[in-house]
Amino acid sequence: MSAHPPAPTPAPLMTESVGPAAWVAPGAVALVAHPLEAQRAALGQLLATLGLTPALATGAADAAARLTPPALPPLGSLWVLFDEGAPTLALCERLAAIPQRVFWGVVALGQGAAEARAALMAAGVDAYLSYPFGRDDLARLALSVAQRRAPVSAFGALPPPLGTAVDKAWMQLERVDYYALLELPRDASAEQLQQRFHQRSLVLHPDRHRALKAPFPHVYDKLNELYKRLLEAYRVLSDPERRLMYDVALARGARRWDERVALELRELSARATRPEGRRALLEAERLRREGRWGQARAAVRAALALEPGRAELIELDGCYERVLRVIARDPSCAAAAAVGAP
Amino acid sequence: MSTPQSAPLAQSPPPAPVVVGIDLGTTNSCVAVMINGQVVVIPDEAGRRLQASAVAFLEDGTVVIGEEAKRELTRDPRNTVFSAKRFLGWPYDSDEAKRLRAQLPYRVVRGEDQNAMIEVRGERYALPEISALVLHRMRDIAERYLGREVTRAVITVPANFNDSQRQMTKLAGELAGLEVVRILNEPTAAALAYGYGKGLDASLAIYDLGGGTFDVTVLRASGNIFEVLSTSGDTYLGGDDLDNRLTRVLLLYLQKQHPFNLDAQPEVRGFVKHIAENMKKALSTYERVQLTERVKLAEYPEPVELSVALSRDLFRAQCADIVERTFKICDEAFSRLPFAPRDLSDVILVGGSTRVPLVRELVERYFGRPPRADIDPDEVVAVGAAIQGAMLSAPFSVEHTLSSPLLLDVTPASLGVVTIQGICEVLIPKNTPVPCECRKVFATTSDQQREVTIQVLQGESRAAAENVKLGELTLAGLRAAPRGAVQIEVTFEIDTDGLVSIRARDLHTGVEQASSVKVSAGYSEREVRAMRGQLSSHVRAADVSVVGGDA
Known part of the structure; x- marks a missing residue:
């Protein structure tokens, strides 16, 4: 395979008509980490035209500080990062270490070599944008990140974007019992149980997200964890004897x-x-x-x-x-x- | 930077490479691909949709694979490797390998670590190398047909293959230049091919009697979801056993008509087996088969005449017990389920051996309904693999999620660890849906113990020695403490690819020792490298002889 894929043909969707509503969650924040004030401001304006609320950081360290509780921004944010150097990698690590990582996408900006890009991708960056770029490029890229995350939005009755939904489910994982995880009443029938599990499997099974595995291992792993727990719940609840015992354990306060x-x-x-x-x-x-x-x-x-x-x-x-x-x-x-x- | 001019996107997805489905059978192999929602079984240059899983090493150094190699089977059986898949995963000294060695005309020798190797014309080949040559041929057929490079494949294996056999198959794929996207169970692939796009709501059994293996899988199809409920099998039971029975009969006839020394001329067995196979096939169409064949024997100056008449009754008398053995395995599969064989909606036959009328008749008796007759048992597995390949290579979209099939598979063998006195303690039992994980706490057994070694096994026996050892995990650098004070929680995980990984954590300090057992198919790095080197030269040789010119 060639190391440089051919330039993509722009999808017809990606014109000036790309409205913010297409992919921006209400109230989404975009964190910009750029050392140059003029660039920062220009990026902020650009993001504002996309319907995002810009938050400006002077560099990786400042951005990292803003990612530390209680300053953590709300759900559904788009992080835009700058600089492919070490500080950004450290920032990525910081992002990945946040247990309840709540964001839409991490985008690195720059003109880096393939190795640098690979390192950033490995560190959890969702996309890389080369200078120079325009509003449409940014929109297109953000849309593609949002779409890639879309699988997760089908989780339960939670609204898109999916990333947010999975993050939410992820946060609750240790706090909910099997019934809550599957969003079923305690007296759900075997048919309801199977149906619900199948519904969830269609969107959450790791095979559905294979494409994420190499470029976004952390997202894939999270989905895998989530699915394993669903499967665990299904296995226990679909066996009448185990379900009975689980119900007893639930009454005693256990969840798993x-x-x-x-x-x-x-x-x-x-x-x-x-x-x-x-x-x-x-x-x-x-x-x-x-x-x-x-x-x-x-x-x-x-x-x-x-x-x-x-x-x-x-x-x-x-x-x-x-x-x-x-x-x-x-x-x-x-x-x-x-x-x-x- | 705010110029509206367009810059190329770094994250543009390259065109999804095609994923072919390959049924790597004991006797025959088949390759299929999904194009625009349609599955195509790919024919070779001569229009044949099935290829013999045979590799012939000719005198002039060329390697011939597939149907052409099958011809060499009768001419030069010592240098023609077939049914090699039956050896896969069996140590050289195991009873199974011994039995096979007695039956097959080519030479099998002991390699490193008990692995069986095949010796042809003075060169040694590991089993994955032979499979790699067959896979290379299948890849080549697909590339010719598609007119593009093929680098990814879903390869099928018998459902009851253990992890090491799967790893060997994966290795064979890699040696053939293929990224193995998934190792898929043959019966599951068959069910997928059968149920794809039908919107079924049914319980199915897939009865898979191939050349060398038998599997039965019970599965629930609801719409796009195929949920495997139970699977059982025997890696040493198949159509070859029927052939061997018939071969024995024919050899007796021959011996009676023209006394000769069989041990001195093993090629006679290969020749007679070939006749037996043809007679078995003929008996699928005719009630009675009469045959006269000339056989060269060292004891006689001229080829002698072997004259036999076989009837279905004789065949039944000779072979019914082999077929009956499959139903014991079916009973085992159903023992875990809340319903009986007769409650199923459909029975699907897979594998060439299910063409035998005796098999169909006994299957009908056992399941209380005639098996589906509208499926090609030779191609259905490759078709299923192609469907799975397309599913796994598709980028995510809501449409894809709702319309493409999803397999919920199970682990085919129990995963356990060795405990005191060589007992195997099962941690993840057979038929557990994947992905799954299991945690287990280990404690030190002596004071100041600084190391714990955990041996990971796969298999159904309580005796550790009778199971397959997948690997060993040593947790070093433990805290110095009295015996039992150090407790280590070990997490065993099986992912959707059926691969096993292990993590360990000290419960007191919370220190995670992210060791993962690398299951290496029983071969060392060095051996794999050697295989790679040896293979590339043979693949070149094969390209020249089979394809004729563009190596």
């Missing part, structure tokens, strides 16, 4: 599947020998954790009814009965009792 918890719950439910009985015991455990002791005991009794005379179940039922008596005297105990063993 944990083999150790599963093992403990399997032991607990092994007091019953029949599958229906085991399910009833898991149900009882969940209800108990939610403080619904009366219903919980009913579930235990249901398990006992399946195999009357089973010592382990009679003993468990006895425990529940005692707790219920205590709660009847002092209802404030219910919450405390839910935490410990029955």
Whole structure:
């Protein structure tokens, strides 16, 4: 393959008619890091005509300072960076290190050699723009960055640009349970679950973003992480036994599947020998954790009814009965009792 | 700089290079490509859509690949390599490799690290090199047809190939100058080819009986999504076994009619096997086949006459047990599913061996419905690979997202680690959807231990020694502490390419040791370099002989 791709034929879309609305998110900020004041101002004006709110930094260090909380700008910003030298690379590293990286695109400006460009791309720069350029070039490039990020905007009901949506989902990843991740109610049916998972897979599966892998490894990795978690959620929720155990774990405050918890719950439910009985015991455990002791005991009794005379179940039922008596005297105990063993 | 004049964009996407789909079969190979939404199976210069996966090394140093090499099979079996894929991944001393060595007329020798190598005309070839020559031929056919360079491919493998076999296939592709965009499971490719654009909502089984391997895959197709539910297989079960049974029968006939010493002339076996294969094929059309063939035997001055009559009944009596073995594997695949074989909407046959009427009949009995008869079992896999190739090379667009198929695949073999007493502890079980990861905490077992070595295995056996070792990860520079005080959390990950990577983290200090096991297909850097060197000269030789002139 040739090292220099032929000049692209401009797409008809990219004329003076390119309006800001086509790709600029409302309130998007463009951070310009340029050491020369005149250039800075010219770039700012250019960005303003594209509908972006310019923020001007005197150089990489200043820009880095603006990227440090609490000065972090809002969602959906376009960062424009200047200078292919070391300071910019350091800035890129800084950008990549921000755990909740919220931006549209990082664009490096300059006239650098291929190596310098490659280094910048590797550092997480989304695009490179050579001098001289005009408004349309900038718009075209920003649009292409926005479009490349578009996959992610199909995540859930979140509006484009996609990058923002994925970033948001990413930020929440450790804070949501499987149902919230899939945006499903707790009582969703197996069909709803499969349908939702398939919908998400169509847009989020790593195979859909293969083109991102080499030029934008950090975006690809993020998508991959996100998809892995979706798959994890789907695997647990689509298996009736696991889903039941997960629901218990959820009631205990967990968000992710944990083999150790599963093992403990399997032991607990092994007091019953029949599958229906085991399910009833898991149900009882969940209800108990939610403080619904009366219903919980009913579930235990249901398990006992399946195999009357089973010592382990009679003993468990006895425990529940005692707790219920205590709660009847002092209802404030219910919450405390839910935490410990029955 | 604010001049409106246009400057070339640095980030202009180059035209997406074409990705071909190659079915690298045990017996035959096939290449296809998707052009403007249509899949084309690419014919060679003579119009043939299938190529024998055979490589012949001629006396004058030329290398002949494909259909031309097949002709050499009977003329010079010792220097014609075929069915080499069956050796892939089996150590030289394994029972499987021993059995194969007894059956095949060419010479197999022990290479470094237990790898089997093929020795032809005094030169040694690693198995990926042989596959690379076949792939090179397929690439060449595609380039001629398309009139442009082909550098990327999706290559298919049996679903139950382990990581090392996949890596070897990938290496073969790279040796042939191809970037292997994806190693795809053959049955999944078949399902993709079958369901593409049909908007199905169905559960399918793909029964894939090839030359040397058997796989069954159960899959759910809903619209554009193809979700693999379960897959099982045997890398040592296929049409070759049927041929070998028939060969045994024919050799007995020959022995009875004209006593001779088989061990002294192995080429007779190759010749008779060729006859057996033809008879098997004829039996797919006729109830009864009568054959008279002249055979050269050292014991007789003139070629002798072998005269045999075979009926389907005799064939059934000889071969039914081989076919029955496939249903044991089907049972295994269904044991993990909430439904039975008879609940499926369709059964798709893949692999040349499924043309055998006995196979079709027994499949129909097992699944309770006749298999689909409208699919070409020889081409369907390459077609699926081409569809996947097109999907993986397309730039993202919303339209693409909604209209192009998506495969949700599973990992074909369990991934585990060696624990005390050589027991294999499974971390990621077989049939887990990919991408996936699993975390596991390891603790030091002695005081002041400064190093932990983790051996990564793939396979279904509880005994570590019976599984394939993928690699070894050594975490060095641990804190000096009493035994058990250092706990290391290791994350095992399998990505959508089926590749395994590993990360480790000290739980107390939080120090991440980003070691990743490099799975090297069992070959060292040096060996791979040697393969590259050797291959380039043979590829030149092949270009001259097969294509005739533009090396």
